[in-house]
Amino acid sequence: MIREIRLLGDPILRRTTATVERFDAELAAFLDDLVETMYGAEGVGLAAPQVGDPRRVTVIDVSEERDGSGVIELVNPRILRSTGTIESEEGCLSIPGVVETIERAAEVEVEYHDRHGERRVVAGSELLARALQHEIDHLEGILFIDYLGPLKRRMVVREWRRSMSEQGIEVAEG
Ligand code: CO
Numbered sequence: 001m002i003r004e005i006r007l008l009g010d011p012i013l014r015r016t017t018a019t020v021e022r023f024d025a026e027l028a029a030f031l032d033d034l035v036e037t038m039y040g041a042e043g044v045g046l047a048a049p050q051v052g053d054p055r056r057v058t059v060i061d062v063s064e065e066r067d068g069s070g071v072i073e074l075v076n077p078r079i080l081r082s083t084g085t086i087e088s089e090e091g092c093l094s095i096p097g098v099v100e101t102i103e104r105a106a107e108v109e110v111e112y113h114d115r116h117g118e119r120r121v122v123a124g125s126e127l128l129a130r131a132l133q134h135e136i137d138h139l140e141g142i143l144f145i146d147y148l149g150p151l152k153r154r155m156v157v158r159e160w161r162r163s164m165s166e167q168g169i170e171v172a173e174g
Contacts, residue, residue, distance in 0.1 A: 003037045003051035007164070008095045008157070009172035012049050014141040017056040020075050023117035027057075031073050031115050034059045039066060043093045045131045047138030050094050058135040062127045072122060077112035077136050080121070088130060090144045098160050102147040104133050 006012055020027065030053065038046035038059055047058040056076050063070025084106030091099045107125045110132050114120050124132050134144055145153050164171045 001033050001036065002040045003033050005037065005041060005046075005050055005093050006052055007169070007171055008143065008145075008160070010052075010094075011172075012052055012054065013094055013138070013143065015049065015054060016141050017049060017054050017139045019056050020113070023075070023113070023115065027075070028115050030055075031057065031059065031075075035061075035068065035071055035073070038093075041093050044127065045135040046093060047135045049138055049141070056139050058139060060128070060131045060135055062131055073115055074110070074112040074122075074132075074135070075115065075117075077110050077132070077139070079108055079133070079136060080111050081109040082133075083107045086129075090130060090134060092134070092144055095143065095145065095160060097163055098145070098156055100145065100148060100152075100156060102144055104130050108132050110136070 034046050034048065034051065034057065037051060038061065044062050045058060045060040048055045058074050058077065059071060060074065061071040082105035085103050086106040087101055087103050089099050089101050106129060108129045109121060109123045111119060111121050145156060148156060161171055
């Protein structure tokens, strides 16, 4: 089931998430929804708070196929190691239309649980490294625009609100 994606201004995007302790059918169904919603929105990642759910869960797919074969479902992810820095363009399904260059670690290693509760580790560089950092930030209530300078950020948000209102899309203050 495709879920509604929450936009910047929705307070749930600023909350930290709760560790998952039950690896059951309900979690599996929720992961399926996250993946379906991510594909539907043509995103490379989607975190639970973006669909209004306060769990420490996110999904990522940076593959070309986008048919489920390359999806990574991360429950309770945690960055173990990050190395280097790289600047690149980034966007977010919760701030549609905004693309800005920010700095991230070039490579990261992340531990997480899969949908069955098995511990796994994924190492990524390039787009995968960026997606892992971006999505794990969502689980801490952090958005990529937080890495912009305060003036730049204010300008970007103001422009985005104007563009949303021109499209008739309602956005909460904050
Ligand atoms: Co995002």
